[in-house]
Amino acid sequence: MQYLDLTVRYPPSWRHPMHRYLDDAPDAERSRMLAWNLSAGDLTHALFHVVADREPYVAALDGVDSVERYDVTALDDGSFYVFVRERTGERLARFAAAFAGLDLVIVPPLTYLPGGRLRFEVVGEAGALRSVVEGVPDPLRADVERVGEYDHADAGAASLTGRQRAALDAGLEVGYYDVPRTGGVDDVAAALGCAPSTASDHLRKAEAALVRRARAEE
Known part of the structure; x- marks a missing residue:
């Protein structure tokens, strides 16, 4: 069973407003999408773990037109969870299409980082993994950070903020x-x-x- 550790780079015009927030807010470090559901028609439900100053982050989230509602749970270490219900945009749909119908799975979390970077692991057959890299839509760029036999014990390599x-x-x-x-x-x-x-x-x-x-x- 093969895996790819991918970093997908988004140009500014393609970044979600909350991904751009990671670039602009000096105290925001990362947002990790822990689970998601794209099956509800034109809606996306997602659970995030966010390392940032909570009040400014929530204020920015209030300003995102596509977000219909959200719920925030604070943690003792200053980070927090956010459960979001959002209308699925065309860009997210195009990104998700690169993984549809292939013999693979995305292994959470998907970590959003400053500079328009999204890092995550994909596990599956070698041919399907090659198709993912080739199928990432323009103008996104996919860089393969690591490749090899999947071992869950190694999945914490990108766990540091x-x-x-x-x-x-x-x-x-x-x-x-x-x-x-x-x-x-x-x-x-x-x-x-x-x-x-x-x-x-x-x-x-x-x-x-x-x-x-x-x-x-x-």
């Missing part, structure tokens, strides 16, 4: 992970441009995610 990845990168650069350590949390915070407590939080969450993934692979 952008800020968590940046914190790990900063830690490496300033010597936080050197042995012996030559840089501290204050240095990571300075590299990120945030408070030391925020940098420490990003580091702890990133490290916990990597440890859980490593244990899952044993």
Whole structure:
């Protein structure tokens, strides 16, 4: 069973308003579509996990004409879930058509990232996977990040947020992970441009995610 780890890149004119929000809002990191249903005629129902400042995000969602209603559930870590009922637009329908009728499945989540990027995994037969890349509609571009035999234990590879990845990168650069350590949390915070407590939080969450993934692979 083969899989592709895909990044689909949307030009600005094709981005959903809430995807554009990830580009414009400095505190918005990502939105992950955990589940969806396109079978209700011209409506799409979807469940998202969002890492962003909740109130501005919800205010932006209120301004999207195609959204008929939504429900928000806040989480203790500051992120939140959003269940959305939205009219299915032509662009989403064209994107979904690239996967219709093929011997494959999309493995959630679909992660929306700044810069018009959408990252997700597709599992199926090799020929069907090639058809997906070739069938992504213009002007979208599909880049294959990884390909191989599917292993669910590897599915957490993209589970870190952008800020968590940046914190790990900063830690490496300033010597936080050197042995012996030559840089501290204050240095990571300075590299990120945030408070030391925020940098420490990003580091702890990133490290916990990597440890859980490593244990899952044993």
